[in-house]
Amino acid sequence: MDQSKEQRILNSVSYNAIKGDAESVLDCIDKYCSQKEWAMNVGDEKGLILDKIVKEADPTVALELGTYCGYSAVRIARLLKPSAHLFSIEFNAEFVPIAKEIIEIAGLEDKVTILEGHAQDIIPQLKTKYNVDTLDFVFLDHWKDRYAPDTILLEQYGLLRKGSILLADNIGFPGAPDFLKHVRNNEHYECTHYPSHLEYMKAPDAMEKAVYLG
Ligand SMILES: O=C(NC/C=C/[C@H]1O[C@@H](n2cnc3c(NCCO)ncnc32)[C@H](O)[C@@H]1O)c1cc(-c2ccc(F)cc2)cc(O)c1O
Numbered sequence: 001m002d003q004s005k006e007q008r009i010l011n012s013v014s015y016n017a018i019k020g021d022a023e024s025v026l027d028c029i030d031k032y033c034s035q036k037e038w039a040m041n042v043g044d045e046k047g048l049i050l051d052k053i054v055k056e057a058d059p060t061v062a063l064e065l066g067t068y069c070g071y072s073a074v075r076i077a078r079l080l081k082p083s084a085h086l087f088s089i090e091f092n093a094e095f096v097p098i099a100k101e102i103i104e105i106a107g108l109e110d111k112v113t114i115l116e117g118h119a120q121d122i123i124p125q126l127k128t129k130y131n132v133d134t135l136d137f138v139f140l141d142h143w144k145d146r147y148a149p150d151t152i153l154l155e156q157y158g159l160l161r162k163g164s165i166l167l168a169d170n171i172g173f174p175g176a177p178d179f180l181k182h183v184r185n186n187e188h189y190e191c192t193h194y195p196s197h198l199e200y201m202k203a204p205d206a207m208e209k210a211v212y213l214g
């Protein structure tokens, strides 16, 4: 059976990255996906915006929706303080072991827990099963039509507190119109728009930050 693109990305990281060096894992994936095979990692340009917001949030508990190969999990976890932790939700059983391996090569396996399953099923369990109180930072990068319903779930399960920071990828393309409708012109959110470009391409894209005001 032919290897998948995601498996080939892992092969490249495993062969070229320096063990325990998160930056070299990110550089390796960015190089592979810009020169060999495009893949839907947040990438180096939007990655700088992600870095900026994670540093601003300095989260103790962070959540990511849509692990994929683990690129943004590495990007986020490398910036976390010693006591902090990232939960990343992924439902595709083929991607979970690949992401776990890439996170391990980056030396960040103690900072990241991949929760296998659908976000809509796991979010309701975060408090009871995973001992989460509230989330300081959430990165949304899964199916675009799920950003809005899953944000509403986070609200309904009391997982957001005054100042919780949501950051959404792909506001430009593929776009997440329902999410924008939910957070903009909503007194419970303070939004900021970050124009950028699609990972590894010249096409325009953007990210949206939405701070929950309680
Ligand atoms: O579609 C994009 N991302 C989706 C990510 C999906 C990942 O997240 C996982 N996932 C999805 N829904 C859920 C879920 N819950 C919902 C389902 O139950 N629960 C748990 N995990 C979930 C998938 O298994 C994948 O691992 C995208 C496209 C382009 C793009 C741009 C230009 C182009 F031309 C083409 C494509 C650029 C980007 O940056 C993009 O992020």
Ligand SMILES: [Mg+2]
Residues within 6 Å of the ligand: 040, 041, 042, 141, 169, 170
């Ligand atoms: Mg994305």
